[in-house]
Amino acid sequence: MNTELTTETIKLESKIKASLDASVMGLDQDTQQALASIREKSLKKQQTHTWLNFNMWVPASAVALSALLAILFVYQPNNVDDALQRIASEQTISHEQPEHLTMLELLTNAEDLETATDPDFYVWIDEVLATEGTNNAV
């Protein structure tokens, strides 16, 4: 009984496979052409993909090189010196600002009020500020 069933099953499986194979062989011309065209299109995509991958390095390298040249052109050593000089002069101009701030701090702080009322303190602070002014001026 089991052997009979197995033989029958094998026979059915073979028949189904043969029938499916025959259905592929019997595909109409339009479908066969459509499949060939799809295959061709897919393979072209593969070629385009590879080509793109290779060629993507060329513009990327060009952009990177241009950016590097631009940076070197803008920030060349002379320009760097100019920039440093500009910063230094700005610092000299704004040197007056800390003096006012120091005076304001002294006046608002109660602990230092005694010192602030001492005339010798003003002589000393003038000397200190004058010394700082000459040291900071670049």
Place this chain on the structure above:
Amino acid sequence: MHMGRDFDKQYLSMNHFLADIEGRAFRMAQIATGNRDDALEIVQDTMMKLVQKYSHHQATEWKALFYSILNTRILDWHRRQSVRNRFRSWLNWHDDEDEAIEDVLAQHPDETNHSPDAKLQDSQFMASLNSALSALPLRQQQVFLLRIWEGMDINETAAIMHCSASSVKTHYARALEKLREKLGDHQ
């Protein structure tokens, strides 16, 4: 099962591989969707993805990868279709032109050298087979076709279907039982 097995066939190029497989892939998609154009679209998507993403893999892996993609595409198609059908039934919208299930007889081979009687019998068997395969649940259908047509073993089929080996055995046994019931008269 001692089917003719061409799974280990050596493919010289991607073109060679696709040319060998495209007909069977199309028929599988057609049986699953019942629609020629949808089947062609599914095969196209599958080929494109295989070529773009996996062409650098070894040729021996192509078949498993191809069928894995194909089955996923077919599954996606069924999901989209079920959503569309639900939406249509909700709107009670019947479009006679759309989604016409193709006449399976249109795909019959007519170039065989059999006698008229044998030809008629083959034709009838083919029609019954198409109808029986289309009626199978999708997973059973896919497992059955991979095993019987592509000659894949249980583990290969399980890997492609992303399921266990025991599920493959169950799906195959159920599919075969249903087909035996429906095609019994033609044996």
